[in-house]
Amino acid sequence: MRQFDRLRLEGVGRRFGAADALIGLDLSIERGEFIALLGPSGCGKSTALNCLAGLLPLTAGAIWQDDRRIDTLPPERRGFGMVFQNYALFPHLTVRDNIAFGLRMRRLPKDEVRRRTAAAIEMVRLDEHASKLPGQLSGGQQQRVAIARATVLEPSLVLMDEPLSNLDAKLRLEMRTEIRRLHQSLGLTTVYVTHDQEEALSMADRLVVMRAGRVQQIGTPEEVHTKPSTWHVADFMGYRNLLTLKADSVTGSQVTVPLAGTTLTGTAQGVVAAGDEVVAAVRPEDLKLGGEGLKGLVEVVEYQGREHAVEVVLDDGTRVHVRTEQRVDPGAQVALGVSPGRLLVYPS
Amino acid sequence: MRQFDRLRLEGVGRRFGAADALIGLDLSIERGEFIALLGPSGCGKSTALNCLAGLLPLTAGAIWQDDRRIDTLPPERRGFGMVFQNYALFPHLTVRDNIAFGLRMRRLPKDEVRRRTAAAIEMVRLDEHASKLPGQLSGGQQQRVAIARATVLEPSLVLMDEPLSNLDAKLRLEMRTEIRRLHQSLGLTTVYVTHDQEEALSMADRLVVMRAGRVQQIGTPEEVHTKPSTWHVADFMGYRNLLTLKADSVTGSQVTVPLAGTTLTGTAQGVVAAGDEVVAAVRPEDLKLGGEGLKGLVEVVEYQGREHAVEVVLDDGTRVHVRTEQRVDPGAQVALGVSPGRLLVYPS
Amino acid sequence: MSNRSIRATPTAWFIWAAVVFFFVNLAGVVGSVLVSSFGQKWFDTWVPSGFTTQWYGDAWREFGLLQVISVTLLASGLVVALSVLVGAPAAYVLARQNFPGKRLVYLTFLLPILMPPITYGIPLATVLYKFGFAGHLSGVVLANLVPSVPFVILTMTPFIEQVDPRIESAARMLGANTRAVFLKILAPLLVPGLLASAILVLVRTVGMFELTFLTAGPDSQTLVVALYYSMSAAGIRAQQSVDAMAVMYTAMMLVLLVVALRFVNPTQLVARVKEEPPE
Amino acid sequence: APTTNQPAGENTGDVPEKPSKAVTLNILDVAGNLQLTQGMIDEFVEQHPDVVSKVTYSKAPAPELAGKIKAQQNANRVDIDLVLTGVDGLAAGRDQGLWTDLLPRYADRVAGMKDYLPPAQKMQELAGNSGVTITYYPSGPLLEYLPAKVPSPPRTAEDLLAYAQANKGKVMYARPSNSGPGRTFLMGLPYILGDKDPKDPVNGWDKTWAYLKELNQYVDFYPSGTADTMKALANGSANIIATTTGWDINPRVLGTVPKEAAITPLEGFHWVTDAHYAVVPKGVPTDKQAAVLQLLNFMLTPEQQAKAYDKGYFYPGPAIKGVDLAKAPQESQDAISEFGRPEYDKLIADNPTEVPLDAKSLVAAFDKWDREVGGSKVKKS
Amino acid sequence: MTATASWHHRLAERGVDRRLWLLLPATIFVLLLFVYPFLYGLSLSFQPLNGGGLLANYEKFFGDAYQRDTIVTTLKIALPAALLNVLAAVPIAFRMRGRFRGKRLLTTLLVVPITLGTVLTAQGLLNYLGPTGWFNRVLLSLHLIEDPVRLTNNYWGVFFSLVITGFPFAFLLVLSYLSGIDPTLERAAATLGASRAQRFRRITLPLLAPGLATTFLLTFVLAFSVFPSAVLVGNPAGSTRVISLAAYQAAYEQYDYAYASAIAMIMGAVELVVVVIVLLWRSRLYTGSTGGKG
Numbered sequence A, B: 001m002r003q004f005d006r007l008r009l010e011g012v013g014r015r016f017g018a019a020d021a022l023i024g025l026d027l028s029i030e031r032g033e034f035i036a037l038l039g040p041s042g043c044g045k046s047t048a049l050n051c052l053a054g055l056l057p058l059t060a061g062a063i064w065q066d067d068r069r070i071d072t073l074p075p076e077r078r079g080f081g082m083v084f085q086n087y088a089l090f091p092h093l094t095v096r097d098n099i100a101f102g103l104r105m106r107r108l109p110k111d112e113v114r115r116r117t118a119a120a121i122e123m124v125r126l127d128e129h130a131s132k133l134p135g136q137l138s139g140g141q142q143q144r145v146a147i148a149r150a151t152v153l154e155p156s157l158v159l160m161d162e163p164l165s166n167l168d169a170k171l172r173l174e175m176r177t178e179i180r181r182l183h184q185s186l187g188l189t190t191v192y193v194t195h196d197q198e199e200a201l202s203m204a205d206r207l208v209v210m211r212a213g214r215v216q217q218i219g220t221p222e223e224v225h226t227k228p229s230t231w232h233v234a235d236f237m238g239y240r241n242l243l244t245l246k247a248d249s250v251t252g253s254q255v256t257v258p259l260a261g262t263t264l265t266g267t268a269q270g271v272v273a274a275g276d277e278v279v280a281a282v283r284p285e286d287l288k289l290g291g292e293g294l295k296g297l298v299e300v301v302e303y304q305g306r307e308h309a310v311e312v313v314l315d316d317g318t319r320v321h322v323r324t325e326q327r328v329d330p331g332a333q334v335a336l337g338v339s340p341g342r343l344l345v346y347p348s
Numbered sequence C: 001m002s003n004r005s006i007r008a009t010p011t012a013w014f015i016w017a018a019v020v021f022f023f024v025n026l027a028g029v030v031g032s033v034l035v036s037s038f039g040q041k042w043f044d045t046w047v048p049s050g051f052t053t054q055w056y057g058d059a060w061r062e063f064g065l066l067q068v069i070s071v072t073l074l075a076s077g078l079v080v081a082l083s084v085l086v087g088a089p090a091a092y093v094l095a096r097q098n099f100p101g102k103r104l105v106y107l108t109f110l111l112p113i114l115m116p117p118i119t120y121g122i123p124l125a126t127v128l129y130k131f132g133f134a135g136h137l138s139g140v141v142l143a144n145l146v147p148s149v150p151f152v153i154l155t156m157t158p159f160i161e162q163v164d165p166r167i168e169s170a171a172r173m174l175g176a177n178t179r180a181v182f183l184k185i186l187a188p189l190l191v192p193g194l195l196a197s198a199i200l201v202l203v204r205t206v207g208m209f210e211l212t213f214l215t216a217g218p219d220s221q222t223l224v225v226a227l228y229y230s231m232s233a234a235g236i237r238a239q240q241s242v243d244a245m246a247v248m249y250t251a252m253m254l255v256l257l258v259v260a261l262r263f264v265n266p267t268q269l270v271a272r273v274k275e276e277p278p279e
Numbered sequence D: 001a002p003t004t005n006q007p008a009g010e011n012t013g014d015v016p017e018k019p020s021k022a023v024t025l026n027i028l029d030v031a032g033n034l035q036l037t038q039g040m041i042d043e044f045v046e047q048h049p050d051v052v053s054k055v056t057y058s059k060a061p062a063p064e065l066a067g068k069i070k071a072q073q074n075a076n077r078v079d080i081d082l083v084l085t086g087v088d089g090l091a092a093g094r095d096q097g098l099w100t101d102l103l104p105r106y107a108d109r110v111a112g113m114k115d116y117l118p119p120a121q122k123m124q125e126l127a128g129n130s131g132v133t134i135t136y137y138p139s140g141p142l143l144e145y146l147p148a149k150v151p152s153p154p155r156t157a158e159d160l161l162a163y164a165q166a167n168k169g170k171v172m173y174a175r176p177s178n179s180g181p182g183r184t185f186l187m188g189l190p191y192i193l194g195d196k197d198p199k200d201p202v203n204g205w206d207k208t209w210a211y212l213k214e215l216n217q218y219v220d221f222y223p224s225g226t227a228d229t230m231k232a233l234a235n236g237s238a239n240i241i242a243t244t245t246g247w248d249i250n251p252r253v254l255g256t257v258p259k260e261a262a263i264t265p266l267e268g269f270h271w272v273t274d275a276h277y278a279v280v281p282k283g284v285p286t287d288k289q290a291a292v293l294q295l296l297n298f299m300l301t302p303e304q305q306a307k308a309y310d311k312g313y314f315y316p317g318p319a320i321k322g323v324d325l326a327k328a329p330q331e332s333q334d335a336i337s338e339f340g341r342p343e344y345d346k347l348i349a350d351n352p353t354e355v356p357l358d359a360k361s362l363v364a365a366f367d368k369w370d371r372e373v374g375g376s377k378v379k380k381s
Numbered sequence E: 001m002t003a004t005a006s007w008h009h010r011l012a013e014r015g016v017d018r019r020l021w022l023l024l025p026a027t028i029f030v031l032l033l034f035v036y037p038f039l040y041g042l043s044l045s046f047q048p049l050n051g052g053g054l055l056a057n058y059e060k061f062f063g064d065a066y067q068r069d070t071i072v073t074t075l076k077i078a079l080p081a082a083l084l085n086v087l088a089a090v091p092i093a094f095r096m097r098g099r100f101r102g103k104r105l106l107t108t109l110l111v112v113p114i115t116l117g118t119v120l121t122a123q124g125l126l127n128y129l130g131p132t133g134w135f136n137r138v139l140l141s142l143h144l145i146e147d148p149v150r151l152t153n154n155y156w157g158v159f160f161s162l163v164i165t166g167f168p169f170a171f172l173l174v175l176s177y178l179s180g181i182d183p184t185l186e187r188a189a190a191t192l193g194a195s196r197a198q199r200f201r202r203i204t205l206p207l208l209a210p211g212l213a214t215t216f217l218l219t220f221v222l223a224f225s226v227f228p229s230a231v232l233v234g235n236p237a238g239s240t241r242v243i244s245l246a247a248y249q250a251a252y253e254q255y256d257y258a259y260a261s262a263i264a265m266i267m268g269a270v271e272l273v274v275v276v277i278v279l280l281w282r283s284r285l286y287t288g289s290t291g292g293k294g
């Protein structure tokens, strides 16, 4: 395996016909990093991965591996591994042969192929199904074959496109750990596409949040989670309550905004002046039932295991989402407070 | 559409060669119900759905729609709708034509087809992509087409096989609401396969938990979540801490078990006698940092947004998972308590 | 980026060279007939000593080719349509299903291709005459269907195998009956296959001398009967007039083929959007 | 609907003088005979609309003919009323009993049959009771060459052999079973070489086979059609080829062979004659048979026979006596005066004529030739 | 568990369901129009024209080396020709994937020879490759050869004619089969380090193989019954005396239909052997969705 120290994407872009799927992606990946690509459906995550893998020619930009420009190399000469979103399993090969494929391509000794293949099959828990063809597997089983096939090669860079989307929570947790373990023990570099914030937050060293083909924010999980750079990112990162309001007053980074009869204080993200139209963002779990300030009527309650998702209509008709462990009933009158420091105010 | 009052599955079974994928499934579905099928990858969920749809011949059992036996009807005469796990979009038809297909099969007037198709496209937010072919869509976009295609027909029974697995959290929440809304406003009956407990809990009226082809538990979300019938179900439902212990004493349904120097009290689920080997189950979020009783060393901390997933090694070497909002660091010495009533004890 | 599909690897050079070589010689083969068919006299020279269209006129008049060509077109069109209609569903079953007796059925469908018409042509013609079909277009069509239907079956089977059965399931779930599944889903996906087998059947039917001759009546002769006659019948005819007939035969087929290719593209990739786009 | 090929009336019993109403005749030509006779038939239809209202012509290669007629007869729906055929097709059908015996019962209705040329008369005898000879020619064997390339053509069989030996690959004749001149050459050799029994290819042709095998050593290949030999002569890849009177004149008229090509017979040759016949398949309604008889009678009148001169295609062509070239259409006269050969009259007059082999012996000869002469090429190359 | 499934399902499990009706038209058709005539022909082959036992015709064929050899002669022509056609079609069709300018034109050009027909091909080969044809003329005037090379009226003439008529057909089929294979699979293989050749050998070829088998069968069958070109551009008495010619001679020169039937049956049987071998091989291949169409 060709190891490298750094992979640099410079203004990488890809257009399909007249539509841009990816625009000016600048990203530098250090060896050993675990990068997660995050963003709404259709924002260009798979496109970015395909460009990196060499499966899609770029329409703009360049990719450098250390000092070597690699965007003109064919995929097989880049030595990256990839888990495809739709698996792309070889329909005529058994699970075992699918997984062994890459090893065979490397002309490794038969014994080693057998050993490593068996280990990979065990890792993804498919021992029983090793002799089946992909067409005879369940969706989740296929996905696991795809993961095993790409990681068994221990490539210098692994690209994974929503590798766990079809697995149940338990298995997903296990596979997550397994992938992290592989990443760490083999010193891989990983670029991981997921639609699951929790997955991204818990696995990645850095997150790349995208929207409509463009990067919105690059940062550590904590940064992205607590300080989304725009309200779009906030929206995507689970700030379900996005309220368009007018800033009352601004003191340093503290902004007060009026809402449903009271005023709330939030932290400005970006340049906000008094009188500006702003977007105030807060997560459902940062609205506390029984606080003081906001008043409203419970409209919908959804059971979500330990917690309940509650929709509350405030006195001025604004609808907010609240997450709580308390049990409330639709129709109840409730008061709401915002956890301190959890209200973010963005220029709109 | 043929409406029905009740759908009854009687001992439905399906075997592939020598392996049983589904065994003796008994289930009765009332009109208007929202049923979620849950279970680990490969447990037979898709198989059950396919049998219900008429896409797989049964190897045992029968299916009744009210008093009519329907398992011998071909799929197109059952009038059910289905979202396939792998989408199964028509590759030669545009998004619009994919969605309109079923309406056209019904020979509805052109106007109505156009209107309903447009509404469905809007529902899944694909207006911009309506003229693309499936091959030109991202994974999540394809999945949305599949949802729209099945629901636009407003069939008496909708079968959905992990319809949201490729969508990001935000969109998933929105689509969830949309699906529930459709279900309610059209009076549909829905059978929904998902690997996402939260989704199942929040959407379904009843859950069917399966394992290795067999039903483990059927019940309301709350029942399944708080009272899993076996430790397998508990395991699957997010009771990540499963400890094999010996029951100390049993008083009514209260069982005490020794763990790492202290004793814990749990609720017996099933017949448990003192001295029995038992499995004690507790969720990570029901272990509270800073309680009293269990002592241990923090080993791994994973950031998960608002919370942290913490792995603690107890004094006797047992490893437990804890979820907490508190910030702890690896290496810290912590004390743990169990939320009252949240420890479940199963015969092993 | 430069186009990767025709990037010049040594193998690529070799293959393209072979293709060019094939075309050059093919052009020679076809060209020599074409030139000769317009030639007055062509002895030991590079090109004929004079050019004329007389051979075409002669052949046209001698065989009443207008009628012959229209019969040929009609008959082959019918054979193609019918054999696809009858053959494609059978191919579908053979591709999708394992049922008891499948091998026997398969063998029965194979035999008409393997057996030369000598073995069954005369009794077949007798049967067709008995029931009043032969001596007409209908007889010609029926007789030609005998080898054509199995040809469609054999060519279509692998195409159908390639189609993911889940696509069909999806269509059925949306209320499509078998007919609709065939027309709306399979047919468009199988266009390359349908085209290939239709062309095969067309070529065979237009070129099928034996069965056509045995079952044709005076007004249902096809072009190939005239062509074979001009080529191998007793008597003297100018080389050029045979060439002219052959050119007309080819021209007719060519028109049919080009028309077919105008409407459907043999390289039509259903997965074409997954192809590398051109740069 | 397929009803028109219902037998249009009785097909047994006496043939009336004249059809009860005008009939349609379906004529199938498997011998290339229509080139000579279509004019005659068309004229008959024009003059006798009360007998024949319409004629359809179809043409086909000979071999499959028997099968087609057999299929029709088995199904009892014969829709070919008249077949124009050569010796081979006639014999094949006769072996299988496909033809109606028009003779001798209705011989007197075809007056011209009494005036056959003597060799045509012999050909008629070969036909038995089913076929009526309508055209005749003495055929060959002859050799054709370009005087510019072969200044002194071989006059004897030995000469030919010597020439072939000296000019390898330059003597050519087509595979006999695919070629008229080829088979005429084959059938003519026993007379030239003085074989024991020129009618018995298997036992009586020792000299012929020996000769052909020797010649074979100097022959590159045997084309599968006369046209190919003509082309070879024209483009210079062959210097001497086998031919017949018709194949000599007509290709030069058509321009496939240079006009200056010349012919020569081999010393001591006999003409192996050839003819075309009209036959009526069994199962044809008597009304149509009546029309056919009238038609044949018409075709065997001298005025009509003169059309058989054509452009030398079957030179001379007429089967009956006293048909002058002067009576032929002008076109025909022009072609023959330009491309014909005055020496033919003398050759025809001075050399004996022989009927060709009967079908069985001919097939045996082909088979033997294929195995021993043509087939031996495999081992050689 | 105890409830047994309806017999519908049990039959469906064995492959017997409503879809089998689709087989009906073709089956009826073949039974009505082929089986009876064929059985008639078969029984005819056991009724020798000139007396003798049931098998007299077969004994006659196998007893005569001149006839017997036609089997080998035919196989020697048909197998290499069919093989070449298929093998040559694969790389060319493979190159025709992807998009490039002029692709459609090139495809059409490659398919066009289908329209030529035996006669034009034969005439063309005789004209073009003949001793004074353009091919030899060019070589002669380039002084590459001394004497014209002979490429017609022998094995090569027939072989070329089979290639000209068979190749475009094989190409069309292979190209179409190829279009049904999802290109993503090859890309997946590329990310696993497979070179072009390996991708072709390990992924494309196996998925294409069932189609190739069928293509080979069809071209083989067409080549095996080569008849007009064996006569026209071959050496029908010698090196290209194919079995159909033997049958033809029996039927149309000797008018011995019984013998002709017997020869044709032998011909069918030989073909059947090849076909069955190929089909058995094919049945061991993966046949199923190749991703391209769904």
Ligand SMILES: Nc1ncnc2c1ncn2[C@@H]1O[C@H](COP(=O)(O)OP(=O)(O)OP(=O)(O)O)[C@@H](O)[C@H]1O
Binding pocket: A016, A017, A019, A020, A021, A039, A040, A041, A042, A043, A044, A045, A046, A047, A048, A085, A195, B129, B135, B136, B137, B138, B139, B140, B141, B166, C273, C274
């Ligand atoms: N071949 C194509 N032709 C045209 N548009 C395309 C093509 N492939 C992708 N697109 C478009 O490009 C955009 C980005 O697609 P991409 O697959 O990268 O999204 P994604 O971020 O992976 O989404 P998801 O999470 O849904 O998989 C989408 O809007 C998609 O419709």
Ligand SMILES: Nc1ncnc2c1ncn2[C@@H]1O[C@H](COP(=O)(O)OP(=O)(O)OP(=O)(O)O)[C@@H](O)[C@H]1O
Binding pocket: A129, A135, A136, A137, A138, A139, A140, A141, A166, B016, B019, B020, B021, B039, B040, B041, B042, B043, B044, B045, B046, B047, B048, B085, B195
């Ligand atoms: N055609 C087949 N042949 C053999 N085994 C099969 C076939 N189809 C499914 N199976 C097996 O049956 C079992 C159940 O499959 P099923 O698709 O129902 O699982 P699932 O519950 O939908 O899983 P997932 O969540 O991974 O989609 C699996 O172990 C699978 O391997």
Ligand SMILES: [Mg+2]
Binding pocket: A045, A046, A047, A085, A161, B138, B139, B140
């Ligand atoms: Mg994607």
Ligand SMILES: [Mg+2]
Binding pocket: A138, A139, A140, B045, B046, B047, B085, B161
């Ligand atoms: Mg599934």
